Amino acid sequence: MxxxxxxxxxxxxxxxxxxxxxxxxxxxxxxxxxxxxxxxxxxxxxxxxxxxxxxxxxxxxxxxxxxxxxxxxxxxxxxxxxxxxxxxxxxxxxxxxxxxxxxxxxxxxxxxxxxxxxxxxxxxxxxxxxxxxxxxxxxxxxxxxxxxxxxxxxxxxxxxxxxxxxxxxxxxxxxxxxxxxxxxxxTIQKELWEPIAPAAVPPNLIEELVKDLLAAKKPLIVTSYLGRKKEAVKELVRLSDNLAIPVIESVPHHMNFPADHPMHCGSYWNDAKQNELLAEADLVLVLDSDVPWIPTKNKPSENATVYYIDIDPLKEEMPLWYIPSKRFFKADAHTALQQINVLLEEKKEIDQKAVAVRRAEYTALHGHLKEERRQAEQAGEDVITPEYLTGCVRELMDENTIILNEGITNYGVISNHIEASVPGSYYGSGAGSLGWNGGAAIGMKLSQPDKTIISLTGDGSYLFSVPSTVHWMTKRYNTPFLTVIYNNRGWRAPKHSTLGVHPDGVANAHQDFYVHFDPPADLAGVAAAAGDAHAITVKDRSKLKEALVEGLKQVKEGRSAVIDVYIPHVYTDEAVTTEPVKETVR
CATH class of the missing domain: 3.40.50.970 (Thiamin diphosphate (ThDP)-binding fold, Pyr/PP domains)
Structure with missing residues (x-):
């Protein structure tokens, strides 16, 4: 039949x-x-x-x-x-x-x-x-x-x-x-069912954009997911190099711009402070970003010229969304950047003296930001801070590593300190429902079996991922990956949200936010039971690097590993809990 x-x-x-x-x-x-x-x-x-x-x-x-x-x-x-x-x-x-x-x-x-x-x-x-x-x-x-x-x-x-x-x-x-x-x-001719071709910016309007870029004294680029097309990263680097334009990533869920490039000036998440580069910019070019900034906390000057290039510049599925801009272009970022770069190089009107000044300024800033990150990683004495943990993971990475970030309240720490610089080496879910990390790691490993997948997740996100199913599948279908849990024993995000609205409220006075997971579960043990994963719980900073190295070794030998790392507690901000679980290694 x-x-x-x-x-x-x-x-x-x-x-x-x-x-x-x-x-x-x-x-x-x-x-x-x-x-x-x-x-x-x-x-x-x-x-x-x-x-x-x-x-x-x-x-x-x-x-x-x-x-x-x-x-x-x-x-x-x-x-x-x-x-x-x-x-x-x-x-x-x-x-x-x-x-x-x-x-x-x-x-x-x-x-x-x-x-x-x-x-x-x-x-x-x-x-x-x-x-x-x-x-x-x-x-x-x-x-x-x-x-x-x-x-x-x-x-x-x-x-x-x-x-x-x-x-x-x-x-x-x-x-x-x-x-x-x-x-x-x-019989179907599949070549007749190809997706629509990438859209470009109208020629007369690309001229206007390039003219404004050339005239800008303090241009800035903001992006979130331009790296969904790896080839677009190369064109963004080309534009940044041509004009010495700094690049900031807003809640990045792709590797959009190499972190080791001197024009990379960091990323931000829900930071409750004004980014100085954004405030100083006289022209902001937004490329593929749903939320380039949060106006109540951080935004460009009212005098800044904003251009918006995105595959979905109107955000038609977001009922409340607006960022007034000089131009909105529904265009493929890779195609638009090619247009910009070709026109810039044809015109030969670049003020090389101004570019040299900017390059020196932002190269120095890039170095300063990197030094600040290194200092943050060494802080905390015996406590395992998220910064230190991410720095330790960074030391394990090579050109074949893919990082998944579902750290939520540690999302910004991870995106800044992991310092991804290879297109296709870093991903977030790009959305708001927690638990993506586990299944996503399986999908990525199936698609690229030669890559090493490292999933960085909060304890809440780990539980949302249905880890029993994830690790049963991982063992059955031979898709080993390393999971590192940033375990603060609770949901820190609701606490932050409450304090953002009621900083002097009763919840803060009593330190009662209904978000802790005490007594904590043996999270790594779930993966061990369901999929024979190598499972380690780490509370001692001196044992962290050894545990991570062993976990990665297990993954490269074909067995998934879960490293459950205790970071400062969601309530007390201490890396302890009143009822600790027994440290286990399987």
Missing amino acids: YTTGTAFLEALQEAGVSYIFANLGSDHPSIIESLAIAKQENRELPTVITCPHEFVALSAAHGYAQATGKPQAVIVHVECGTQNMGGAIHNAFKSRVPVLVFAGSSPYTQEGELTGSRNEFIHWIQDVFDQRGIMRGYSKYDNEIRTGANVKQLVHRALQVAKSDPPGPVYLMGAREAMEQETTPV
């Missing part, structure tokens, strides 16, 4: 999907049977990765797409599995990551009228009026497969939408009867 399910899987294969991250249910008999037949007949289809939790499935597809730009498929069970993806679909949508999600739906016949008709009580319970509506606020496209006659067209159309700027998740669903339907094979 050649069914809609068979054609669906073939379409994924034709479109270049390598993996299906699957959490299968009673709605997927056609998928399961088609996979079994293909295996028996030695026909190639995407590899199925069994995922005991849907959040991890989508996070893995997210990580794979971040590292490669290639969307993978996720298969989940009806509306329950769709909802169980929860925050992961928020992450994929907000961080503009392409992925195709397919869910079955309850059968629409109940008396055996068609193959696949209802035969389990759950088929009534899981029948809802608008299953696609669950995803509509978090996907670029949704549709229902009703017949095998055009299922391939729907798959290719969905992936074309997913990959086109701004990229994002797409959602298809299909009932058992439709997926079990016998159909006729269809």
